[in-house]
Amino acid sequence: MTDFSKTSPDASWSLRGYVLVTLRQRPELLWRTATWFHERWGVPREAYLECMTAYLDGDTECGWYLCMAGDEIAGGLGVIENDFHERKDLAPNVCAVYTDADRRGQGIAGRLLDLAVEDMRKKGRDAALPGHGPYRVL
Secondary structure, three states, rough: EEEHHHHOOOOHHHOOEEEEEEEOOOOOHHHHHHHHHHHOOOOOHHHHHHHHHHOOOOOOOOEEEEEEEEEEEEEEEEOOOOOOOOOOOOEEEEEEEEEEEOOOOOOHHHHHHHHHHHHHHHOOOOOOEEOOOOEEEO
């Protein structure tokens, strides 16, 4: 887990009290996380559950990342093998990036993206933003 209030000097102004986690760190959030993404994007909950379960079971290293505000999910994103396009050279893809409206403008999505990219890089993979090519951490 990443507590931003302890990781950088500028974090206190924007992310105090927020904690970043992977779904593997908090597997008990599986159903809540799938429901949260479903409610925001309208994609069937079962589709999220399938991807998230594969991640939790170790069938894929493409993960799910959450920003928690106490017990509430404030933001999240996923990394999946294909985001409904034909460009296999862009896999894996960042998907379903979302921050709740009342929490926007605080850098949550950017921090989640940084976490996901760093996590994928540790696994030897680059994550791609569809339409933007590979996202590499410099």
